[in-house]
């Protein structure tokens with residue numbers, strides 16, 4: 001697995017010729033530049049933001065000045081999403097429809113251009129290097145059928161890093177024949193890594209454990225993975241839902257694998273933040289997204305290390321940029337540098353949502 005793949009990727013993107021490693025100053029200078037470009041883009045091309053930002057200073061001198069700008073809410077995205085568009089409809093290559101809470105409200109629609117989708121593939125290409133290398137074969141348990149859907153973009157990212165993949169789609173694990181089929185795929189195709197949602201992956205792990213425990217020659221000794229005949233699952237990436245720690249521990253126990261976590265939502269362009277080798281919290285995609293943690297009651301930033309609501313601004317999106325979008329998710333910044341050596345900030349595990357909004361499960 002590559003060392004600090006995201007830092008190297010961002011350095012390349014910033015293109016500071018002569019710099020051997022990324023620094024926080026370089027990254028923040030880049031973020032400010034991209035933030036001002038985004039504000040100019042939306043003020044000029046989006047009907048919604050032209051009106052919303054008309055009385056605000058959109059030429060920021062520092063990242064902190066973003067606090068003066070108004071938030072964008074999920075309700076606004078739901079009701080006025082189309083007015084947020086910055087490009088003609090013909091330039092949109094993918095629309096993701098998300099059901100909002102309850103079944104009666106109108107759905108949210110998120111629009112992407114080809115270029116926006118390329119940013120996601122590029123992120124998956126580099127972010128996945130935290131957990132796989134070209135020797136791996138990754139089973140993709142996210143929706144794969146729609147071109148440009150999350151599974152498809154992930155498959156493209158994995159291809160770029162030279163890794164094989166099996167795009168399976170979302171597994172309906174309540175059906176035992178699905179579990180049988182997945183067991184066969186894992187064993188026969190030499191799957192070594194898996195990307196999926198927590199409860200589905202756990203069901204697969206429990207099934208494989210039970211299946212192999214019935215084979216007398218596979219009985220394991222204490223401290224060893226239960227499965228010895230099936231190919232080794234080295235890494236798992238869990239996404240889409242709240243991920244309980246005991247679920248991660250159980251996966252480690254069954255497969256002897258390392259469990260990485262991803263936090264993201266469609267509004268972020270699918271990818272948001274991913275664990276590094278330290279496996280505590282996750283590093284955000286800070287070159288494409290500017291994150292803030294705010295007090296949901298006052299809208300003011302919380303002191304570092306305290307929990308609040310995650311707010312983000314897209315820095316590089318063209319079709320439907322979002323400015324200070326309130327996610328409804330709660331987390332905090334883990335104080336201090338990460339032991340992995342990255343200059344990227346570290347978000348702590350996102351707390352469980354009362355109402356699930358914007359998860360992959362809701363996308364088609």
Ligand SMILES: [Zn+2]
Nearest residue numbers: 276338340342
């Ligand atoms: Zn780290």
